[in-house]
Amino acid sequence: MGEVLRQPGQCAWQIFDAKVVPLLRDEYRIGKVTKARADSIDELATRIATMETMDAPALVAEIERFNAAVDTGTPFDPTVKDSRGTRGLDVPKSNWANRLDTPPFEAYGVTCGITFTFGGLAVDAEARVLGEDGGPIPGLFAAGELVGGLYYFNYPGGTGLTSGAVFGRQAGINAGRGNWG
Numbered sequence: 001m002g003e004v005l006r007q008p009g010q011c012a013w014q015i016f017d018a019k020v021v022p023l024l025r026d027e028y029r030i031g032k033v034t035k036a037r038a039d040s041i042d043e044l045a046t047r048i049a050t051m052e053t054m055d056a057p058a059l060v061a062e063i064e065r066f067n068a069a070v071d072t073g074t075p076f077d078p079t080v081k082d083s084r085g086t087r088g089l090d091v092p093k094s095n096w097a098n099r100l101d102t103p104p105f106e107a108y109g110v111t112c113g114i115t116f117t118f119g120g121l122a123v124d125a126e127a128r129v130l131g132e133d134g135g136p137i138p139g140l141f142a143a144g145e146l147v148g149g150l151y152y153f154n155y156p157g158g159t160g161l162t163s164g165a166v167f168g169r170q171a172g173i174n175a176g177r178g179n180w181g
Ligand SMILES: Cc1cc2nc3c(=O)[nH]c(=O)nc-3n(C[C@H](O)[C@H](O)[C@H](O)COP(=O)(O)OP(=O)(O)OC[C@H]3O[C@@H](n4cnc5c(N)ncnc54)[C@H](O)[C@@H]3O)c2cc1C
Pocket: 113, 114, 115, 116, 143, 144, 145, 146, 157, 158, 159, 160, 161, 162, 164
């Protein structure tokens, strides 16, 4: 992710071939994706180069290097870390390495985003913001992304909006009741 942020415009391209396109998540099929499709890597590189500054021959050469480095002796298994990697590249791929060799090829423009900060203000069950003494700060409520203390290393899917709805409702009810602590 850090490497993507260091690219011009903080954007990168993910390239897939027909073997793995069916494995892509639904997000890749929404209408607003930045996408290129072609029947050869040369053509795909040229299409990407028309959308942004891109050295198309360098991209083709990089893909050829990647294809030659794939450990085809290890079976591909997308359901586990399959150790099917690359050999001899400066930036190795450790699992799920597949040659880009089956048309049509698809490229998706990607960037980085923050799903959760995993940090924020402490609140009680009534969505009142807690001060350093652990007690509620009068008249201050919080809900949604700015609430902390709910998630740590990871989060169950859908809980961002659920927490926003639950604490938002609590904050509204308690502010309306004048329950200010
Ligand atoms: C890529 C991505 C995917 C996600 N997928 C899921 C998912 O599948 N399920 C799920 O539950 N959650 C998901 N989340 C998390 C979820 O979107 C957030 O938890 C939720 O949107 C937070 O809502 P919020 O109202 O607290 O904050 P936000 O949605 O960030 O709203 C804050 C608003 O305040 C505005 N604002 C900021 N500063 C000011 C200011 N000074 N004056 C006026 N307005 C201001 C902003 O413009 C923004 O509109 C996802 C998040 C991301 C980024």
